[in-house]
Amino acid sequence: MKIFRFFLILIISIQTFAQKVTNGSQGYQVTIATKNLKAQKLLLFMKYGVNNQVVISDSLTIKTNDQKVVFKKNQNLLGVIYFLKLASQPQGIMLALDNGTQxxxxxxxxxxxxxxxxxxxxxxxxxxYQRLKKTENSSVQLKILRNTLLPKYPKSIVNLYLRIEDKILENAPSTIEEKIKFNHSFFTTIDKSDQRIYLLPNINQYLYAFTISTPVTDDYYKKNIDYVLKGMDCKSRNYQVYARWFLSNLSYFESFNLDLSFNHLFKNYIESNSCKLFSDSELVTFRTKSITNTLLPNYIKLPSISFVDKENKTFSLETSYANYDYTFLAFFSPSCHHCQQTMPIASSTFAALKLKYPNKKIQLITVLNDADESQWQQFIAERKLSGWLNLKSDDPKRKYQSELNAFSNPNFFLVDSKGHIHLKSFNPKAIEEIFLKKI
Incomplete structure (x- = not known):
């Protein structure tokens, strides 16, 4: 339902996008003369959002081996970078379609x-430009070509695309003072409220380049969030693009200990949700994460808690993790759909990591986070968790849930041999990065 709602909003937004410009020729017309392509399908589409979701604008099936096909839109529109490809091909080429393009x-x-x-x-x-970009050692020639095209097409979507490319490919300075100036130049290069940014295919790369232009620490990351989002109208299409990008990027950099940055983003730019950009279930997830970050900041020691196995033998976590470089704790319920999907993936991920890092002593523990034990052992067998230390609580009040903010499922923790928390999620990229660090 969330995905349907998201794409419904996107489609409505694109239609609104296509109606705002009122001067000049309307829409676009793209005519393609084709040969020897009978039965092939041509797709015209956009890529949107953090995961480059494909939104098909139009598609045509070629009926003969010598045919002209036409993609046409009669509405006024702001400039958009579209992709054109054959359905049989994995990749396409970009076309710049400004209002009135023929x-x-x-x-x-x-x-x-x-x-x-x-x-x-x-x-x-x-x-x-796209063809040159695919050739080796073309950075100098690309820079020259960008400098040629930018003044040639001052009002086109290509101008905005190339200005962003220019900044993405610019070499970052070395000193921190220069880095800060470089960082601040990103949104003097472009207007962060420019509505055409909403569907630019290189906006994710641009935001990434902006984020890593200063050290990836809580202090700088919070400033980056404020620099982009502070003062923006949450009704702006770009606001949601930027906010969701920061959420995704914080997950990408999860091994960098950016809990304070997540909390800052949530408290200041998401929690009120005054423009209804986030679903209720998303807000619950974000709020839970924020509470956990506050209760158990990274590098704090995990509370001393004991659990029992199916034979009611007691295991102290403090004693258990002392004998391992890292211990991964997974709290789950057999009835939790996300647990059913995630736990087999976690099991196979750690099996691969143990093979890749044979010198790392890794302990894997599950904890039944449910009063109903009827499906406990069946879940362990079906989800291939028999090699883990599988525990449950013998405390009817489950005090540990308050200590760990583990009221929902699943919940994950990665701790070192001293019980210090390094991660509060199942994030394979972050886990491997932590394994490569020296404790």
Whole structure:
């Protein structure tokens, strides 16, 4: 339901996008002369969001071996970078479609990268830029070409795309003073409220370059969040793009101990949800994470807690983790759908990590986080967890839930031999990065 709602909002937003410009020719028309491509399907699409979700704008099936096909939109629109590809191909080429664009292309084989632009100097130049980018050692030539194209197309979406490219590819300075100035230059290069950013395919790379232009620490990360989001109207389409990107990037950098940054983002820019950008279930997840971050900041020692196995033998976590480099704790319920999906993945992930890092002593523990034990052992067998130390609580009040904020399922902790918390999630990338660090 969340995904459906998200894409419904996106489609409505794109339609709104297509109605705001009122000057000049309306929409676009892309004519493609094709040969020897009977029964092939051409797709015109956009890529959107943190995960580059594909949103199909139009598709056409070629019916003969010598046919012209036309993609046409009559609405006024802001400029958008579209992708064109054959359905049989994994990749496509980008087309710059500003309001009023008329483009004619030729495609005579089943590789859209060989397309030839015969009308629309803008797209002829843009395709040439993409081809040059794929060649080796082309950075100098690309810079020259960008400098040529930027003044040539001052109002086109290509201008915004290339300005962003310019910043992505710019070498960061070495001193911290210069880094801060470089960091602040990112949003003087572009207007962060420019509505065309919403669907730019290189905005994720731009935000990443912006984030790593200063050290990835809580202090700088919180400043980056404020620099982008502070003062923005949450009704802006870009606000949601930026906020969700920071959420995703904080997960990417989870081994960097950025709990304070997450809490800062949540408290100041998400929790009120005044513009209804986040679902109720998302807010519950974010709030739970924020509470856990406050209760158990990274590197604090895990509370002293004991559990029992199915034979009612007592295991003290403090004693258990002392004999291992790292202990991974997973709190679950057999009826939890997310647990059913995640635990087999966790099991196979750690099996691979043990093979990759044979010198690391890794202990794996599950804790039944449910009063109902009827499916406990069946879940362990079905989810391939028999090699883990599988425990439950013998405390009817389950005091540990308050100590760990483990009221929901699943919950995860990675601790070292001293019981210090290094991670509060199952994040394979972060786990491996932590393994590579010296304790």
């Amino acid at each position: 483009a004619s292309l030729e495609l005579y084989d089943a590789n859209v990268e060989n397309i030839n632009c015969v009308q629309s100097n803008l797209n002829k130049d843009f395709i040439a």
